[in-house]
Structure formats: C-alpha cells, structure tokens
Amino acid sequence: MTGPLSSPTVRPLDPQQLARVPGVLGRIVHERAADYAAARPELGPPRPASRRFENALRAPDASALALIAEVKRASPSQGAIAPLDPAAAARAYAQGGAAAISVLTEPRHFDGDREALLAVVDAVGLPVLRKDFVVHPAMLREAAEWGAAAALLMVSVLGEATAGYLAAAHHLGLDALVEVHDEHELDVALAAGARIIGVNNRDLTTLHIDLAVSPRLIRRARERGFAGVLVAESGYRSAGEIQAVRGLAGAVLVGSSLAGSGDLARAARELMAS
Ligand SMILES: O=C(O)c1ccccc1NCC(=O)[C@H](O)[C@H](O)COP(=O)(O)O
16 A cells, blocks of 8 residues: 555565576576565655656656666676766767667666666756666665655566565655566556656566567557557667657667767767658
8 A cells, every 4th residue: 555654565575486587687687686685675755746757757758768877887798898987978979869868776787886877867958767687676665765856666566566576666655667568568567557658668677678579568568458658678770670660669769879979968869860
C-alpha cells in the first residue's frame, strides 16, 4: 500500500531471486546485492512526485522523439568507452538537444559512481536518471537523496518484485523507467502499473543487440492499451536506425555511440536529425 502516510515495504532481493538472473547480468546483480547487504532498507518519509523525467519525455506530438543521453564510460560489451568528465558530458548532451540524462552509478563494469550522478545533477537543469542494477530499496533512497529524478527498474532482475519497487520509487517522488526485453517482462511491467516502459534491444544475458525488439514490444504495449511513455533503448548508432522508432517510441536512450564520439553535442544532434 502506498498512501501518503504509509511507506511501502520493499525487501532486498534474496539469494533465490538473484539466482534466477543468468549471465553477465547475474554476476552484476550478485555484486550489487553484496555491496548493499548492510544497508538500511527503510525508504524514509514520502517525497512529492515531480514527474520531471516523465514530463521531459512526453512528446508534444506523435512524431517527436526525445533523447535520453547516457554518461557511460565503460560497459561489459565495449570495455572502456571514453574517460568522460560527467558534468562536461552532460552539458554537451544538453547543448545537443537531450531531454534527460542517464548516469551509470555501477562502479566495476561501467566505471560509474555517486560522484558522477551528483556532478551531473549540479551541472544541468535536465532531469537525471540513476542507471544502476537496483536490488535493494536503499538504492532508490539514495537516488532521491542524490537529486535524481528517476531510477531504472529492470524486470529481468526484479521479476514479481517489480510492483513493490515501483511503489517504492513513487513513494520517494521518483519516476521509474521500468525496463523489459521480451513479451513476458512487458506483461509484468504492465501489470505492475509502470508509467514509463523502456524496451532494451540488448539481451543482457548474451549482450546481443537486435533493433527489432523495441518496435515489436512497443507495438504490443500500445495494443494492450498502454498510454504511458515508451522508450527504445540500446544499440543506436545512426539517425537511420533511430528512424525505425519514430512515431512509435516517445524517447530513445543512447549511451555508447554518443559517449565514444569525441564530440558529444554534435553526435547527439546528428543522431536525432530526422
Ligand atoms: O551496455 C552493456 O554492455 C550492458 C551490459 C550488461 C548490462 C547492462 C548493459 N548496459 C545497460 C544499458 O541498458 C545501456 O547502457 C543503455 O541502454 C545504452 O545502450 P547503448 O546505447 O547501446 O550503450
């Protein structure tokens, strides 16, 4: 229950839930669970919803597409991408027309941290997404305390706990980007009451990218009557590839191709040119 006076009870994922997550993703979530094993699970008092992230992605017309540009210095699929200064990168993305900034805070595989997120929140007026592998409610409390407007919730990790974590994010005034990669995960996100659904083209078990995944699942979400924001995520390198989700998605989330471009503002502008 999530009334204004009650705080949703959300438990850290237990070893059985973590064991369901295979591959690279499984390793990352085990590490994150260990990082937060001693953290307090309480969410603390409710915070007002700003809806800044959601509103930034709501396109003024059906053909407009918002960009969520990601501060991504490294990844399991690419290794080192670029030694970005997070504040400078975020300012460049803002100049390039980004509607929101995603900041990875996972340290071992993505070279992210709390300082990167704080620096970006300080540097730009755009809403900031905390991109991490949420397995513990303390990670959401931190996101709110650090000034993020939104947090990532992955159905592939949270499974049936997704609805509880979504309520926890909303209790903290955060928007949630609820991420899915297949039909079953989409059904879980819809049943959980997600307002923003991200469709990841990257299979996080194999790291294989298939740009047909986003259009397919976005169409399915609309067929199911979903009226919220849909985000196409991962693997976009050219304006031509982005074209495939215009008129379908409300936003695209792009990391590696922008972060590794050398001129982030220009790369963002060129990528989003229609
Ligand atoms: O990017 C990876 O290699 C990766 C591996 C394992 C788990 C998550 C991973 N990435 C997270 C993301 O979803 C992306 O950072 C984001 O969607 C941007 O993707 P891209 O534009 O392809 O960098």
